[in-house]
Amino acid sequence: MFVKVTKSGPRRYVKLVESYRDEAGKSRQRVIATLGRLEAVTAGESSALINGLLRVSGQPTHEEGTGETDFAPARSVGDTWLLTSLWKELGLDDAFRRVLRTKRQFDAERLLRIMVFNRLCDPESKLGVLRWLEDVLVPDVDTTSISHQHLLRTMDTLSDCSEALNDVLAHQLKPLIDQELSIVFYDLTTIRAEGGTSLDGDVRHYGPSKEGGTARQFMLGVVQTAEGLPIHHEVFDGNVAETRTLLPTIKTVVKRFNVRRVVLVADRGLLSLDNLAALSAVRIEDRPLEFILTVPGRRYGEFDDLLKAFHQTHCQDANREAYGEMAWQDHRLIVAHRPEVAKVQTAARDQKIEALQADARQWFEKLDNQDAGRRYRGRQLSDAGVTARFYKAVSDAHLGHILKVDLTAETFNYVLDQRALDRARMLDGKLLLVTNMADHDPQEIVERYRALADIERGFRVLKSDIEIAPVYHRLPDRIRAHALICFLALVLYRVLRLRLKASDHPLSPTRALEIARKIQFHQVTLHRRETASGLTKLKPEQRDLFEAIGLPAPTASRL
Known part of the structure; x- marks a missing residue:
């Protein structure tokens, strides 16, 4: 059905015409109604009829919609696009979906993706994630039907499949790890937890907090490569001794990543004679596990006699660093002095x-x-x-x-x-390290240890940018799921950091995500119909960012 203008002498008429086929199958036209003379229609005399037709078809009338364009609220998409591209390039979408797809009726991998991205873009509670989704567009994810229960059930699924998820994560990260010589850093921090109830198997316990004082908390151990890539995490009870967490963690890493050589670097809280004996007994392909551990400052008094000769001989020059070594407990005691x-x-x-x-x-x-x-x-x-x-x-x-x-x-x-x-x-100015590495001189060993500061920065990222604490979950499995979500966010953060660093780009990952977040998705509606959608025009700094990290910039067609 269509509108047709016909002539009759000097006058023109507007008619409503219908196409049909006659009995012979030929196309014919017939007039359904004459709307009036063209001059009268354009002058507005037939507006009542036209408005009636518009109203019946569910469209706004001339009075309601003439000249009006509706703009839907803008939704940020640049940061989620960046993280989605990184997630897929690491192969986490397919790898996690193979583990999670048979566990629930909904797509748990995409919901996991949403919760991980939220920790990096705008950390919120699980209810807060739903509010966040109102203002963002996550590529490849239909967010309209997501509920709070979906997110909680996804966390339960993560707990059920934690071992399998960690295995596939290790498999996806292996290409980024040096298999010949893997320097791994281990450190432990405390994560504050809220709530006063107690449950069977609870990981929340009162203990000395890293921030000072005593708090209800759980312990989070993280293993990282020398390049700053987190590869493993463990959740421990909040009152467990640090020395008891080291050995089971390193055994898990050695088994999961199957590296040929591991040099463990850990902070002063993990040095004990029991740990030294246990670590010395660990073997990797018939060779001992190598380690570099810091001597706690409170134990420096044990080395007074050893240090006096070194201090008098090597530490008198106020403008030169000094390095040396001594034998202690069948190990090398490395000393570094910074004037x-x-x-x-x-x-x-x-x-x-x-x-x-x-x-x-x-x-x-x-x-x-x-x-x-x-x-x-x-x-x-x-x-x-x-x-x-x-x-x-x-x-x-x-x-x-x-x-x-x-x-x-x-x-x-x-x-x-x-x-x-x-x-x-x-x-003053001295650093004491205990190691069993035989093929590195003292200065090289000290430099390897000083890289441990990078994992401490990772904990600051967890607590500031990703906001892992405080934790309001009370069920132990959901606390572990929350820790896994935050750990995956840290992995993406560090991979992004490695790419920025490799291209000599000055931005931090946090600032990079802020710049990408300004890329927004827009929808324009005319007469209650979607007529156009698109993205804000990319600025040069946004194009440079995506080029630096080796990911495609978002476009309307790609979305």
């Missing part, structure tokens, strides 16, 4: 000692004057009170081994232990 660090540490300690001694001199003077009969405003000082205040100040400054307060004396008294002060100054 600029030693100068800063010594000056800071001396300043604290001088401030404390100045306070002590004032208290001594005031106590003596009081004994001589002089009066001061306020309460009088007592020797016991001054002793307690000074002892607390010394303890807060961590100088009790140097400024020794006599708590048993009747009068306020303390002594400065010059021998302890000289020993502390000798240890």
Whole structure:
């Protein structure tokens, strides 16, 4: 059915015409209605009829829609497009779908993808994820039917398939790992958890927090390569000793990645004689597991005699770093001395000692004057009170081994232990490492250890950008699922960081995602029908970003 204009003499008429086929099959036309003269229709006399037809067809009438264009709210897509491309390039979509597809009626892999992307784009609770989806477009994912229960059931699925998921993740990451010599870094942090209930198998326990104080928490261990790529994580009870987490974690990594050689680098909290014996017993293809462990500062006193000769011989030049090694417990004890660090540490300690001694001199003077009969405003000082205040100040400054307060004396008294002060100054600027590596000199071993700072930055990313804590889940399996989601987000973050670094791009992953997020998807509707959709025009910095990381820039046709 269509509109046709016909002529009759000097006049033109608007008619509603229908096409049909006669009995012989030939195409014919017949007039359904004459709408009137063309001049009257264009002048608006037939608007009632036209508006009626529009209204019956469900379209806005002339009065309702003439000249009106509706713009749907813009939805950000650049950051999710970037992460989706990275997710697929790593092969995580197919690998995870093979594990998850038989477990639920819904697509758990795509829901996992959404929760991982949310941790990097705008960390929210699982209910917050639904609010986030209102303003974003995730490629290849229909977000209209996603519910809160879908997200929770996906987390339950992750817990059921955790071993298989970690296996396929390891398989996908293997091409990025050096199989000849793999330096792995291990560190542990505490993740604060909320809630007061207790459950069977609960991983939330009260323990000393890395942020200070005591908190209800669980422990998260992360293993990372020398290039900064996270490859494994473990969730432990919140009150477990750090030394008990190391051996089972490293055995899992060796088995899962099947590397030929592993050099474990770990922080000072994991050094113990038990760990040394257990690590020395671990073998990889008939060769021992190699390790570099830091000696805790509280144990430096055990090495006084060994360090004195090194300090007197190698540490007198204030402009040159010094490296050396000694034998200890059948292992190599590596020593590094940085004079600029030693100068800063010594000056800071001396300043604290001088401030404390100045306070002590004032208290001594005031106590003596009081004994001589002089009066001061306020309460009088007592020797016991001054002793307690000074002892607390010394303890807060961590100088009790140097400024020794006599708590048993009747009068306020303390002594400065010059021998302890000289020993502390000798240890300033020094790093002590225990290792069984035989084919690296001390300086190379120290440089490998200093890369451990990178995994500590990874924990800061987990706690700041990804916002892994605080955790409000109470079920142990969902806590582990939450940790897995955040770990996968950290993997994407670090892969993006490696690509930016490889191309000498100055942006951080967080800033890169912020720039990509400004790419938005727009829909334009005219007369209640979608007539056009597209993306904001990419800026040069956005094009440079996608080129630097080797991923295709988003386009309307690709979406």
